[in-house]
């Protein structure tokens with residue numbers, strides 16, 4: 041094939057199409073679609089993906105591919121096709137779709153280097169000359185800090201310097217030096233006599249190889265095992281005993297961990313009834329979407345594990361998606377324990393290099409199962425036998441940047457192609473999924489009871505207004521405190537959840553009500569104890585906490601709200617003997633910290649685990665018998681039509697952490713709105729009633745799942761510009777979309793300004809709308825010029841999680 045169509049790494053509307061390139065003679069037999077290449081693009085070189093090869097091109101005077109990055113395609117044909125589908129369904133650039141499917145390490149890194157074109161360094165001005173005294177190439181970055189660009193440009197115009205554009209991989213393969221012995225052990229033994237007796241270290245090394253029958257060993261291991269030096273090894277290499285080689289290795293985040301092998305458990309009746317139809321689909325190569333609705337602790341994971349076993353038995357591969365925050369070591373353990381080295385794990389806790397290596401294990405077919413967060417759905421398996429999405433209701437399965445895809449949609453798309461099942465599991469399915477199962481679009485599998493028929497923990501709702509009325513100003517109700525004390529005495533453990541979503545600590549003047557806001561975003565600043573800082577969570581702006589009100593000069597300026605740190609301090613005051621582990625963004629920032637804290641808690645080195653949302657899921661500790669929720673209702677006030685649903689889900693999930701094993705559990709939910717149905721029904725574990733009530737509300741307000749929603753957010757530094765564009769867009773939508781479709785807006789977004797950009801929005805609610813994609817695409821095309829030159833931003837979300 042002589043020509044290649046390439047999608048180039050220039051994410052812009054004008055370049056969002058394939059460009060043709062010539063394939064140099066020597067590569068014509070080698071190239072395949074799905075490979076990455078380096079191609080000239082304008083004055084630069086950029087990375088790109090070959091999407092097609094052909095014998096003819098309609099264009100004349102084509103440039104040639106400069107470099108092949110891959111020798112085997114990194115995108116399979118299926119993924120190339122999936123990229124096209126993502127582009128169409130989420131309205132993203134083709135290049136963004138492809139890049140979303142690959143680990144970050146494979147993204148190209150662009151560097152500019154200045155090259156010397158003259159033999160006489162003397163012609164260069166004094167400011168530049170020193171850089172080139174000993175070199176011919178210098179990183180632009182290095183010079184740029186010292187010499188103005190205009191001066192560099194002058195030299196380029198004179199032909200003294202040239203700009204060279206380089207494309208590099210972000211992260212490379214890791215290689216280590218290994219030492220091998222050149223001869224057989226018997227020959228080595230004979231040769232041993234040749235080494236002079238005083239070269240003790242050398243003899244030791246050779247003996248080490250012979251004694252342990254090792255033919256290859258990493259250099260650093262050899263040195264530490266034998267206590268010898270590099271020099272001794274070098275001499276042996278010179279003498280021909282040994283030789284060295286560079287060997288590629290994987291960075292394995294779980295390298296030093298031992299996973300005990302687990303065996304399949306005998307399934308109970310409910311589990312059996314759930315797994316049978318799944319196995320049937322696997323064996324019959326049938327595409328079905330199952331919704332496994334199973335209460336917390338009902339043994340869904342065991343059903344996943346045994347279905348995966350079936351998939352592996354028929355020689356296929358499986359993908360398991362788990363929300364980022366519940367991809368705990370415990371979770372990894374459950375899969376590695378059952379399937380050992382057949383498992384690759386992908387999550388954000390890994391370094392870029394580790395992720396790349398895990399990905400390559402999948403790519404090289406060295407594993408058959410991947411357990412990972414959202415983007416693992418793009419695992420380049422070619423023989424997919426099943427996709428499982430655990431906690432399917434989790435909002436993190438939707439990517440909130442381009443491409444704005446939902447992993448569930450991608451899973452179903454891929455599974456259809458592979459004729460295999462998708463299993464969505466949850467104790468609190470999304471209304472969308474549950475409604476689909478009621479209509480028979482998804483097949484419903486139900487696990488109503490906890491394994492071994494353990495009772496769901498009893499939930500007590502505490503009205504915090506009552507507490508206040510009876511004089512308790514603390515953040516712990518009397519009941520919660522009693523129960524915490526009781527657990528301490530019995531040596532049992534407790535989990536405390538501080539619901540942080542939609543809740544932050546802000547600073548307010550008690551005299552005049554002034555609230556410290558971000559000067560760039562219309563949002564209040566969040567108080568951080570460390571360094572007494574006020575920070576903006578949207579743009580990163582920081583200032584020191586004022587000691588007087590900037591408005592009225594009063595000293596009564598205080599922060600409101602509760603952070604985990606504050607709870608911890610209070611806890612220490614009321615329960616000084618309790619050992620507390622705090623888990624929040626501050627204590628889990630470092631790599632591995634999350635895991636260390638959980639291990640500590642698991643080993644009972646603490647009595648109370650206090651944390652944010654991140655502790656609500658997946659934890660399974662036998663001695664946890666009490667769960668406390670400090671503030672159940674903070675989310676309910678968010679401008680979000682899913683607020684009740686999210687509250688219900690969170691409360692149900694966190695309650696599920698108590699009493700999972702022998703000891704019975706108890707839950708205390710503190711709230712200022714005990715009468716809210718999401719709180720009341722969560723306390724009764726009544727998903728069905730919640731579903732009915734919430735569906736009723738959604739119906740009366742035309743929200744999903746009755747209507748689909750599209751959110752268009754328009755932003756620009758100039759508010760009049762934003763309003764006029766949003767108005768134009770609303771008019772265009774009304775003119776082009778059907779009569780039954782509703783267009784709301786323009787209105788200011790709930791956060792009307794972020795990073796000095798004003799934000800307006802338009803919402804489309806529709807049931808069926810055949811012109812939708814075309815109309816939205818036209819809007820993007822119409823404003824293309826202004827978006828690239830006039831700082832206008834239009835973001836289109838085809839199924840927004842929130843309306844912020």
Ligand SMILES: Nc1ncnc2c1ncn2[C@@H]1O[C@H](COP(=O)(O)OP(=O)(O)OP(=O)(O)O)[C@@H](O)[C@H]1O
Nearest residue numbers: 305306307308336337338339340341342491658696
């Ligand atoms: N058939 C079985 N026999 C005995 N024990 C089981 C069986 N199935 C599961 N278990 C055990 O019951 C406990 C709860 O199961 P599991 O964690 O799979 O539930 P789950 O539905 O995934 O819970 P959650 O949604 O709360 O994470 C686990 O400790 C698991 O090992």
Ligand SMILES: [Zn+2]
Nearest residue numbers: 549552589592
């Ligand atoms: Zn004031």
Ligand SMILES: [Zn+2]
Nearest residue numbers: 558561576579
């Ligand atoms: Zn800000």
